[in-house]
Amino acid sequence: MKISIIWIDYVVILIYFIGVLCIGWYLKKYTKTGDDFFLAGRRNSAWVAGLAFLAANMGAVELMGMAASSYEYGILTAHFYWIGAIPAMIFLGVFMMPFYYSSKIHSVPGYLKLRFDEKNRTLNAASFAIMTLLVSGINLYAMALVLHTIIGWNMHASMLISAVTVAVYVYLGGLTSAIFNEIVQFFLIWFGLLLLSVFGIIEIGGWSQIFERIPESYKHLWSTTLNPTDNPMIINWAGIVLGLGFVLSFGYWTTDFLVVQRAFSSRDLRAAQATPIVASFFKMAIPFIVCVTGLVALPLLPKLGPGTEHSYNEVLPLLIKRYYPPGLMGLGVTALLAGFMSGQAGNISAFNTVWTYDLYRAHIIKGAPDKHYVLMGRIATLGGVVISIGTAYWTMGFPSIMDYMQAIFSWVNAPLFATILLGMFWKRCTPNGAFWGLLIGMVSSFTMFILVKYNIISVSAIAFSENASLMAANFWRAWWAWLITFVFTIVISLFTKPKDYSELNGLVYGLTKITQTKEIKYYQKPLFWAVISLIIFLILNIIYW
Amino acid sequence: MENLNGKTQDKMLDIWFFVGIILIAYGVILSLIGIYYIFNPYTDVILGNLNPNLWWGGIMIVSGIILQLISYHSRKK
Numbered sequence: 295m296k297i298s299i300i301w302i303d304y305v306v307i308l309i310y311f312i313g314v315l316c317i318g319w320y321l322k323k324y325t326k327t328g329d330d331f332f333l334a335g336r337r338n339s340a341w342v343a344g345l346a347f348l349a350a351n352m353g354a355v356e357l358m359g360m361a362a363s364s365y366e367y368g369i370l371t372a373h374f375y376w377i378g379a380i381p382a383m384i385f386l387g388v389f390m391m392p393f394y395y396s397s398k399i400h401s402v403p404g405y406l407k408l409r410f411d412e413k414n415r416t417l418n419a420a421s422f423a424i425m426t427l428l429v430s431g432i433n434l435y436a437m438a439l440v441l442h443t444i445i446g447w448n449m450h451a452s453m454l455i456s457a458v459t460v461a462v463y464v465y466l467g468g469l470t471s472a473i474f475n476e477i478v479q480f481f482l483i484w485f486g487l488l489l490l491s492v493f494g495i496i497e498i499g500g501w502s503q504i505f506e507r508i509p510e511s512y513k514h515l516w517s518t519t520l521n522p523t524d525n526p527m528i529i530n531w532a533g534i535v536l537g538l539g540f541v542l543s544f545g546y547w548t549t550d551f552l553v554v555q556r557a558f559s560s561r562d563l564r565a566a567q568a569t570p571i572v573a574s575f576f577k578m579a580i581p582f583i584v585c586v587t588g589l590v591a592l593p594l595l596p597k598l599g600p601g602t603e604h605s606y607n608e609v610l611p612l613l614i615k616r617y618y619p620p621g622l623m624g625l626g627v628t629a630l631l632a633g634f635m636s637g638q639a640g641n642i643s644a645f646n647t648v649w650t651y652d653l654y655r656a657h658i659i660k661g662a663p664d665k666h667y668v669l670m671g672r673i674a675t676l677g678g679v680v681i682s683i684g685t686a687y688w689t690m691g692f693p694s695i696m697d698y699m700q701a702i703f704s705w706v707n708a709p710l711f712a713t714i715l716l717g718m719f720w721k722r723c724t725p726n727g728a729f730w731g732l733l734i735g736m737v738s739s740f741t742m743f744i745l746v747k748y749n750i751i752s753v754s755a756i757a758f759s760e761n762a763s764l765m766a767a768n769f770w771r772a773w774w775a776w777l778i779t780f781v782f783t784i785v786i787s788l789f790t791k792p793k794d795y796s797e798l799n800g801l802v803y804g805l806t807k808i809t810q811t812k813e814i815k816y817y818q819k820p821l822f823w824a825v826i827s828l829i830i831f832l833i834l835n836i837i838y839w
Numbered sequence: 840m841e842n843l844n845g846k847t848q849d850k851m852l853d854i855w856f857f858v859g860i861i862l863i864a865y866g867v868i869l870s871l872i873g874i875y876y877i878f879n880p881y882t883d884v885i886l887g888n889l890n891p892n893l894w895w896g897g898i899m900i901v902s903g904i905i906l907q908l909i910s911y912h913s914r915k916k
Contacts, residue, residue, distance in 0.1 A: 309864055477854050
């Protein structure tokens with residue numbers, strides 16, 4: 295399937311490239327100190343940080359993959375946006391952000407250093423840096439593959455041009471530049487892809503008609519999950535709640551520095567707390583693009599998937615081709631491009647911070663002037679992009695690596711969530727307990743993956759079903775990795791020496807007095823909006839039960 | 840605005856300014872194509888008769904102007 299684009303579409307695409315480079319160039323003169331480069335000067339409002347928080351995660355690979363997943367699994371895909379995100383985002387804003395933000399750290403590994411010790415920081419920083427570059431390269435390869443498949447562009451040129459553009463604008467403006475471009479991308483995705491849902495609904499004859507024309511098991515979030523065989527994802531409710539809703543979701547949204555860094559860029563604690571809460575409202579709305587397009591494609595498009603002419607991933611491109619005339623076609627392609635590029639910029643800006651502060655400054659050159667670290671951040675940006683290109687070519691040789699992306703999160707983020715949860719809310723948790731618990735959790739998650747992958751143990755040993763899908767296996771593996779880390783951290787902590795409690799002020803619940811500096815009205819409090827967000831979340835789950 | 844060195848510098852344009860400019864630019868291009876299609880209808884796509892370039896371009900221009908106003912208001916503050 296090829297989309298043909300004409301000169302006016304290229305003009306639309308070109309404007310995007312010129313726009314993002316101009317933003318980077320403009321921001322250069324405001325990017326002088328380490329805080330400017332790595333934390334966007336800590337001057338962002340909750341709106342700016344909130345949209346960037348969401349957009350950093352809203353890449354094109356994800357949008358295309360989730361539209362495909364909606365086609366394949368129906369409305370169950372909305373779990374990724376609702377139970378798989380909202381409770382965790384609210385928890386981060388209300389309970390965790392006071393400890394993260396008030397300690398004035400630059401990164402999540404930086405929190406581990408303050409709360410525990412250097413070895414904990416190094417373990418997390420090293421695993422995060424590797425994961426970020428791997429994911430960044432996988433994204434780059436996926437982008438080139440998509441552009442080659444749907445528009446016929448040369449894969450090498452696509453990778454090089456977008457990687458160089460990302461390198462230039464993050465090099466110039468640091469995190470501010472990455473955040474600005476994430477917000478541009480956020481608007482372009484809505485303006486570029488929303489019409490696909492609207493046109494799908496118009497063509498099919500109205501909202502109710504969609505549900506008339508799809509299979510019964512595709513219409514429900516929960517009522518088909520009592521028995522795994524009743525739903526197309528072959529998973530039960532416990533797997534969704536424990537694996538996705540608890541471990542993977544909390545692990546990603548509360549500890550992955552790629553997203554949390556956006557909240558750190560807020561101008562004060564209230565804005566930092568409001569960041570994930572603002573994002574939660576928009577997160578709940580994304581299924582209107584991804585799920586609706588997947589669902590309308592079911593009756594409108596010819597059959598997709600294995601054994602047919604098109605893969606599931608072609609849902610969005612096929613709808614773009616179906617509805618968009620020249621002009622809008624350029625905008626649709628630009629929306630996908632922007633999604634790819636800002637996803638990569640997010641990874642690179644998180645990588646340069648962790649590399650500079652948590653590895654380079656901690657182990658290679660300590661105590662240098664601020665300017666030195668800004669320069670290192672810029673060099674790390676270029677280095678990160680070069681390594682990502684290398685990872686992308688490596689992925690090209692092993693295309694199945696793309697399937698492992700969710701698995702990578704279950705190796706790194708799921709155990710880390712147990713460590714940070716215990717560190718933040720249990721003062722008796724010790725540096726040795728945290729370190730060995732985290733290491734054992736990461737190794738066991740990876741081991742489970744390998745054992746199942748090479749059929750040494752059956753998938754039913756971890757996922758309770760011989761027919762468990764790849765997705766279900768990921769959910770369950772994440773749960774076990776979290777549980778192993780949680781238990782080992784507690785047991786080892788009980789036998790090792792805790793830090794002096796006087797050192798933990800501002801880092802641990804129960805040892806920190808959180809003060810509100812000025813009286814504010816109820817509707818200005820993050821907690822008020824958190825409750826509203828949770829109510830909408832519950833209503834959506836009940837409507838599509 | 841004061842930076843960390845205590846030196847004053849001019850106030851940075853906010854993100855709404857840039858997003859507003861981009862939306863207006865795209866809105867103008869889509870609207871012009873839409874006007875062209877009023878006289879030369881494009882029917883190679885489904886629902887092409889609705890001329891989406893025209894009204895979607897208009898919505899983008901209005902959204903871009905609203906963002907410009909938000910940006911102007913925050914600069915004045």
